[in-house]
Amino acid sequence: MNGHGFTLAGTRLVALGSGALWWPDRSLLCVSDLHLGKSERIARKGGAVLPPYDTRDTLNRLAADLARTAARIVVSLGDSFDDLGAAQALPEAERLWIARLQAGRRWVWIEGNHDPGPVEMGGTHLAELPLPPLTFRHIARTGASGEISGHYHPKVTVRAHRRSLTRPAFLVDRDRVILPAYGTYTGGLRSHDAALSGLMRAEAVAILTGAQPHVLPMPR
Amino acid sequence: MTTLPQGFHDWFAARGWTLHAHQRAMLDRADEPSTLLIAPTGGGKTLAGFLPSLAELATDPPPGLHTLYVSPLKALTADIKRNLRAPVEEMGLPILVEDRTGDTPATRKRRQRADPPHILLTTPESLALLISHEDAPRIFAGLQRVVVDEIHALAESRRGDQLMLALARLQALRPGLKRVGLSATVEDPAAIARLLARHPDPCAILLADPGPDPDIGMLECDALPPWSGGGAAYAIPAVLAQVKEHRTTLIFHNTRAQAEIFFHRLWLANDDALPIAIHHGSLDREQRKRVEAAMARGELRAIVCTGTLDLGIDWGDVDLIIQIGAPRNVKRLVQRIGRANHRYDAPSRALLVPANRFEVVECVAALEAVRERALDGEPRGPGPRDVLCQHILIAACSGPFAADALFDEVTTAGPYSGLTRNEFDDCLDFCATGGYALRRYDRWQRLMRRADGRWQLRDPRSARRIRMNIGTIQDTDTLKVRMRGRGGRPLGEIEEGFAAALSPGDTFLIGGQVVRYESLREMTVEVSRDPGRKPRIATFMGTKFATSTQLCARMLDIFAQPPWPQLPRHTASWLALQAEVSQLPQKGRLLVESFAHEGREHVCLYGFAGRNAQQTLGLLLTGRLEEMGLHPLGFVATDYATLIWGLDRLDDPAPLLEPAALRAGLEGWLAGNAVMKRTFRASATIAGLIERNLPGQRKSGRQATFSSDILYDTLVKYDPDHLMLQITREEARRGLVDFGRIEELLARVGNRIDHVRPGRVTPLAAPLFLEVGKVPVAGAAEERLLAQETDRLMRAAGLAKTGAA
Known part of the structure; x- marks a missing residue:
């Protein structure tokens, strides 16, 4: 499996090139910021009618990660749906698809700022999930440790040979991991941003997503 | 025909002016449905366009809009307003003249809609915005004439297509509307006339006296031009000497980056501290205005500039044009030369400065073409459908419309006269539902069909969002x-x-x-x-023009004329050596050289197809070579040739250049290329799929917006026949990918491919080794670069072995 292993609070974790986090000892796969139904929400608000394939593409990639890892637990780390309306408006086929992915495993929806309430979807809905020594929540808290969060959609730009390459990235220090956004229609926030550089320790690293994950000191 | 009131004759006489023949002719033809006037700069072209309106409005005009003037530049509307003030005030004409652009305050814009002036000066984008309002029929109720200035410049881009769609709308409101186009010298006046006129109406073409031939040559320098590059630093002393000898010199560059470097170097050598300024599109607006004002006051001896000074604002006393770098296109060169000496009867003076040896040949070819008055231009083809999509959205903003009527209306616009009903319906469906194979937006259509069969916006609030995104100019971020x-x-x-x-x-x-x-x-x-350090050079997207088909053909003609008496000696001996070691590229054949150099195999193809096509050729051929297992490592392209390296030895280039395989590469391999994504972004933005401006949007909210590349990738994966991808392919073919010129090259060459293995680097190939802009082959190479760079950074930070800190 293409991934970069590291330890957090004594726990061995693997950052996958797809943007998912894998905890082998618990057989737990964590993804963040799926933003399912985003194209539907934008059209509903009178905006552009974007290609309506985002949910399908996100679920395709999630299904591939599940097939690869055979995870027994799935944690979706918040902003799983672009808003609660988007969750309700999810077409039957995609609802059934999610149900099929859920079959035979434990599934936890963590609340995010886009989807603060419970959605009518199988699985458990929680504000946060403590699995000592780790805690899963949507937005990182200062002072926390062993924390796995999302929300910021971190991305990193690397300069190599006069070219700059930008990719979504995990940010990791000894207290926390911030996951990149997993959803197809998501943008990113550069690690330089004050919100991220203020949160992460000086020695934090970034793990770039992509065919082969690369590690570098978090640019700030 | 319109007679000029006596007051006008007196006013002309008082200034010692007489009417030019073409100004008189414009009055005579005032009643024709459309007229195109082609006149050189300084020929009183704009006044000729306005005279019929001024004459008609001279006595007791009724209130309301009479004449609409559209120009490509905001600055030009302000300039024209100033120039019209003189006759209006001095003759005491009761005519209200106002401009309306993106810079006009909202309160004045509102007032103009309620109470329009007699003459309104505007841009294509502001006009598109005007017709998107529900009260457009009232605003334009009395409109008689529309004057399109610098139409040759608009004709080269989507802005002209958008303008012609807007004129079709105006003509539907005012069937008697008369159209006037004003143009600089162009190669094909009939094409501009077809653009301007209501299809299928005829359009009269008036050709003003083009004036004396320009006085044009190469700048004589003591130093030799270098083998490659575009900086022309060797010519700095000679350029400064010319600046000293003239009142005001415009020093044109092809790109903003080159203008910046040249300006920097010019000042390092400017020991007399001559007042020399810089002007280009990426400089702050206030700074540009200061330069323009200083120039108008005659305080500057030279301005280093780019295309931003190509168009018509009257800059006073320019008496020399210097073009740095090969001109790439004869028509634009001639228009630039016209910027010198804004006097009708005096010849313009211009000097060309080739930046390297290939460009010496191109400059000589361009001089020949200017002397023969042989202009070039590539026919633009039908109007792009992304602009039509925007026009449909604009129509919906102005109120419910019937599809049949709108189709009839848009096909009266020249660029869309060949549009089929199916193509139109696809665009309408795209605007309404997105036009996806997966029909997902039944509830949230953008346009919906009413009970009476007409179309309207589903959500009236979307009118504001559409209006905020009107226009076809693509700024990079x-x-x-x-x-x-x-x-x-x-x-x-x-x-x-x-x-x-x-x-x-x-x-x-x-x-x-x-x-x-x-x-x-x-x-x-x-x-x-920080003046002390050696700077890096900012990249500006701007437009990189490719050398035109005509200039490329002329260069090949020159190659066929040894011993080249028309070329400087250094260049002639360079070509002679090439003929000895290998051969010179010939018309109707393709020269392919292959040789080993420093342990790598190289292939050089002299396609003379222009920079964009040679670049695309590099991408396609390295893709093909990768498939063939020949391990290409990278390539570099110029207007004239593509050099590929790193591969195993290529024995026969013919299979590589198989048209069918190259076309397949365009559909498949090239689909993932950045150039295609950039083309998609432009089209998708114009068509309204991507909204650059949103109400109340803060510019820093980047986290919420995602890259248009994601939309492109998603469509390619799930809906490959979607309208936006069709449009992207069409635009890429003629734009940055320029596959049209590759097709043209393949047709011209057929199977006449000359493969030479000279056993060494050849004189013509050598300059390509020095070119910047080498493109490594993507994919594997990119991953390797990333791995090296991230490793280096981790080691430098002392984090090499740890996972997390």
Whole structure:
């Protein structure tokens, strides 16, 4: 499996090139910021009618990660749906698809700022999930440790040979991991941003997503 | 026919002026449905366009809009307003003249809609916005004439297509509307006439006296031009000498980056501190205005500039044009030369400065073409459908419409006269539902069909969003640059991609100053002055024009005329050596050289198809070579040739150049290319799929917006026949990918491919080794670069072995 292993609070974790986090000892796969139904929400608000394939593409990639890892637990780390309306408006086929992915495993929806309430979807809905020594929540808290969060959609730009390459990235220090956004229609926030550089320790690293994950000191 | 009132004759006489023949002719033809006037700069072209309107409005005009004037530049509307003030005030004409552009305050815009002036001066974008309002029929109720200035410039881009769709709308409101087009010298006046006229109406073409032939030559230099590059630094002393000998010199460059470097070097050598300024599209607007004002006052001896000074504003006393770098296109060169000596009867003086040896040949070819008055231009083809999509949305903003009526209306616009009903319906469906194979937006259609069969916006609030995104000008994402500190002076803009590649402490050139990158604050790059260091060069997207088909053909003709008496000796002996070692490229054949150099195999193809097509050829051929297992490592392209290296030895280039295989590469391999994605972004933005401006949007909210590349990739994967991808392929074919010129090359060459293995680097190939802009083959190479760079950074940070810290 293409991934970069590291330890957090004594726990061995693997950052996958797809943007998912894998905890082998618990057989737990964590993804963040799926933003399912985003194209539907934008059209509903009178905006552009974007290609309506985002949910399908996100679920395709999630299904591939599940097939690869055979995870027994799935944690979706918040902003799983672009808003609660988007969750309700999810077409039957995609609802059934999610149900099929859920079959035979434990599934936890963590609340995010886009989807603060419970959605009518199988699985458990929680504000946060403590699995000592780790805690899963949507937005990182200062002072926390062993924390796995999302929300910021971190991305990193690397300069190599006069070219700059930008990719979504995990940010990791000894207290926390911030996951990149997993959803197809998501943008990113550069690690330089004050919100991220203020949160992460000086020695934090970034793990770039992509065919082969690369590690570098978090640019700030 | 319109007679000129006596007051006009008196006014002309008082100034010692007489009417030019073409000005008289415009009055005579005032009643024709459309007229195109082609006249050189300084020929009183604009006045000729306005005379019929001024004459008709001279006595007791009824209130309301009579004449609409459209120009490609905001600055030009302001300039024309000033120029019209003189006759209006001095003759005491009761005529109200106002301009309306993106800079006009909202209160005045509202007042203009309620109570329009007699003559309104505007741009294509502001006009598109005007017709999107429900009260458009009332605003234009009395409109008689529309004058399109610098129509040759508009004709080269989507702005002209959009304007003609707007004129179709106006003509539907005012069937008797008369159209006037004003153009600089062009190669095919009939094509401009077809663009201007209501299809299928005829359009009269008036050709003014073109004036005397320009006085044009090459700049004589003591130093030799270098083998490659575009800087022309060798010519600095000779250019300065010319500046000293003339009143005002315009020094034109093909790109903003080159203008910046040249300006910087010019000042390093400017020992007499001659007042020399710089002007280009990425500089701060206030700074540009200061330069323009100083120039109008005659305070500047030279201005280093780009295409921003191509168009018609009257800049006073320019008596010399210097073109740095090969002109790429004869028509644009002639228009630039016309910027010198705004006097009708005096010849314009111009000097060409080739930046390298290939360009010496191109400059000689261009001089021949100018002397023969042989202009070039590629026919533009039908109007792009992305612009039509925007027009449909604009129509919906102005009120419910019937599809049949709108189709009849848009096909009266020249660029869309060949549009089929199916193509139109696809665009309408795209605007209404997105036009996806997966029909998902039944509830949230953008346009919906009413009970009476007409179409309207589903959500009236979307009118505001559509209006905020009107226009077809594609700016790249840029960041403002300003001096650090409270109230720091704005300097201009750099591309976001360039800014992202800067680290604090890096220096770069902007507006001729070397500045040091300090920080990025609220989407503004803060810099400080740092004159001591060697700067990096900011990249500006701008337009990189490819050398025209005509100039390429003329260069091949020159190659066929040894011993080249028309060329400088250094260039002639370079060609003679090439003929000895290999051969010279010939018309109707394709020269392919292959040789080993420094342990790598190289292949050089002299396609003379222009920069964009040679670049695409490089991408396609390295893709093919990768498939063939020949391990290409990279390539570099110029207007004339493509050099590929790193591969195993190529024995026969013919199979590589198989048209069918190249076309397949365009559909498949090239689909993932950045050039296609950039083309998609432009089309998708124009068609309304991507909204650049949103109500109440804060510019720093980047986290919420995602890259248009994602939309492109998603469509390619799930809906490959979607309208937006069809449009992207069409645009790429004629734009940056320029596959049209590759097709033309393959047709011209057929199977006449000359493969030479000279056993060494050849004189013509050598300059390509020195070119910048080498393209490594993507994919594997990119991953390797990333791995090297991240490893280096981890080692440097002492983090090499740890996972997390």
